[in-house]
Amino acid sequence: MPTLIRVSPRIALATSADHAELHPHDLPLADALRVAGLDPVAEVWTDPSVDWSSYDAVLLRSVWDYHVRYLEFTEWLGQLDKAGVPVLNETDLVRWNADKQYLMELRERGVAIVPSQVAAGPCLRDVVNGLNGEQVVIKPTVSATAHFTIRGTAGSDELSQAIDDLPDTVYLVQPFQPEIQSEGEWSLIFIDGEFTHAVLKRPADGDFRVQNDFGGTAELLEAPAAVLEGAAAALAAADTRRSPVYARVDGILANGRFLLMELELIEPYLFLPQSPEATTKLASAVATRLS
Template identity: 35%
Template sequence: MTTIGFLACETTLPGAGQRRGDAFEHDLMIAALEPAFAARDMILTVVDWEAPLASFDGIELVMLGTAWNYQDKAPQFLDKLEALAAAGVSVCNAPDLVRWNAKKTYLRELAEAGARTIPTLWREVVTPRGALEAMETFDTDRIVVKRQVGAGAEGQELIRRGSLPDRDWTFGYPAMLQPYLPAIASDGELSFVFIDGELSHALRKLPADGDYRIQSLYGGVENVHEPSPEEAQAASTILAALPDPAPLYARIDMLRDDDGSPLLMEAELIEPYLYPEQGPQLGPRLAEAVAKRVESQ
């Protein structure tokens, strides 16, 4: 039997003292993957990514899984992935790709390569004056300020022209500033899940009433989405533009603009939730892809 690791963290592991509010998504992933992996003579074992290197003895391949605290410990996380690779463990997605994807300035690179993205200003420090300047630049009364290294909308802020933060406020992290796009509430975010380069399934995510964040942690809901050929092609084009090595899994998140064309929001290559409830074949597809990678080693 081949042992496959699924990296988790202190707040997604079952039995942890204080699990995240969305830790149920970890449970759904494991429930979808375990039987599919077992059918291919693979044992799926959950490991805290911060565990000692010796804890990974006998594991041939690790998926980054639900390592959902990595953004607060990014240097240590990247070092651990590289240490695992150096120890002969196949890491998916690969450390070089993860390092590239960990800082959202990768969106600037994709835009320079021709991807249609949301207009963005990149700032090391954000103050109320900087927020107002961004509103002038984007000709809008609302902007969203996000961490350049971040996940799950944690720490991000929606700032309105009429209610700027106090004069001494700063965002606290290197940031990306974007105009708030009402389509996120009215039309939702579209997510396209790819396994080994092939589209597995797609979904539409909508925020709770009065919110703009689509994650379940904030009351967001997800529904199966049947993508149009144009939408599927747009997501596939982003996937093809990613640097090598090719990802085992990817989630391409997009938002329709005013004319209905998809804009890239994120290319999630590190530890995205892959929505097995909306993609019931996710387990078998991922098990097949992992088995191929193990056999090719």
């Protein structure tokens, strides 16, 4: 009787050219995927030589340049769909989440968000002028890592000059939330719909950006009940057929109420090194999706 050789499902961990090899924070995940019976391989999403159809699935990880190659990115997702290659998270969900206008939809579904207005072209100045004297944050609706994100006083010459230097695209305009500097911004991680861990991110002194690229820090902490409940409600409001295999919910606690800043479903940093249990859970969830 011939010997049957069990072949491990191959999964591409999609990266960007600037991070062609796995980011250090994903190395434990790759190990956990192997333990879960999968064969993970790092592949650059823009590499034309990659045969994506040779993989059983694609797990989006450090595709951190998708926002500057947005049309190319959505075309690539279409190619994966056409080839019948499953993507985690699902491509429809990724497309929806890629444009921050999804916040307006979540607000209509009852989610408390940081006050936001969408504006493009000449309307951008009209919206900003309507907040005259307030500290505001302006960010593209398709962006990541504070790309083209500016902060200033509405009506000031400095902010007007900064707006002049922005590319012509669609923006979110939000009143600056001082809690980001005084209390910090929460990130809550959910694997397969279940909460696993939370971190509190704080910006460097004098800054408002919490990313470590700008000197921000993150500390593993137990989330207050109001934060956890608000984050879970925000994730539940997303229009999904099934729970995302991974999700990060970012927001602040203002006057005892959780306000959603972003729902990260594409390639978020999941703070896996801070939670080995979440790493194992994510690998198991991915393996289950492929079984």
